[in-house]
Amino acid sequence: MAAAHSLSNPATTTQVIAQSRIKSKPSSSSSFLKPYSLQSPWLGIKLSVQSSKPRPRLPNHRQITATVSFSLPTAKPDRVASTEKVPKWSRRAIKSFAMSELEARKLRYPTTGTEAFPMGILVEGTSLASKFLRANGITLEKVREEAVKLLGKGDRFFFSPEHPPLTEAAQRALDWAVDQKLKSGDDGEITTTHLLLGVWSEVESPGHKILETLGFNDEKAKELISLSSEPGCVDG
Known part of the structure; x- marks a missing residue:
């Protein structure tokens, strides 16, 4: 009878609906906006789920740009300070140098020597020096093979650095290439031909001896x- 009486009384019905809405309403707006977590059984981590309320628009981040070097290491940085145009290494020469470092690492050598430069030139494969x-x-x-015969195998448990430092002979070969380009007075880039001839100029170096053994x-x-x-x- 009480239930029937409450349903027949409009005022009582309105009160019941109002009370049910109050019970289902979150206690506060701040708790409604708080994220809740779900445990992912596959990832083993908690995933934070935010409310659907739109976030304020943030300013765009500044793009990060990478600078590509167009020069190889030099022991004489001041020699071109007075020139109007500093000669740059060609793209093929820079790639050959990078491949030289990689070949030194493959052989587990602690340094990049003149023996690695012809390898790098040959790995690059498209330059005049490589084809020659x-x-x-x-x-x-x-x-x-000649490098291993002359210098031996690297320690199998030794890991070369990402950029094995140049030997003194290898640095002189690079400097010779730059000097020859400056002496020529020609425009253009320092090429793999200069790099190879720089190795040949170091008569006592492993690179020179290996080239000589192979008929150069x-x-x-x-x-x-x-x-x-x-x-x-x-050329390049």
Whole structure:
């Protein structure tokens, strides 16, 4: 009877509905906006779920730009300070240098020496110097084998640094290449040809000895210079 009486009384019905709404309403607006967590059984982490209330728009982050170096390490940074235009290394020469470091790491050598430069040139594979070496029977496998014969194998438990430091002879080879470009007075970039001839200029270096063992000599060096200076020759 009481239930029937409450349903027949409009005022009582309104009170019941109002009370039910109050019970289902969150205790406060702040608690309604708080995130709640779900435990993910696959990831083993808690996933935080935010409310659907739109967030304020944040300013865009500034884009980070990377600077690409167009020069290789030099021991004589002041020698080009007085020149109007500093010669830059070609894209192929820079890639050959990077591949030289990689070859030194593959052999587990602690440094990047002159023996690694011909390897890097051959790995890059598209430059005039690389094509000239292969045309004369000097391949990556042969250079690598001669390097192991001359310098031995690296320790199998040794891990080379990401950028093995240059040996003194390797640094002189790079500096020789820059000096020759400056002396020529020609416009253009320092190429892999300069890099290879820089190795050849270090007579007592492992790189020179390996090239000599594989048939490279002064006549071949002059031939390479002649090819690189021909009109229309694309060197790099």
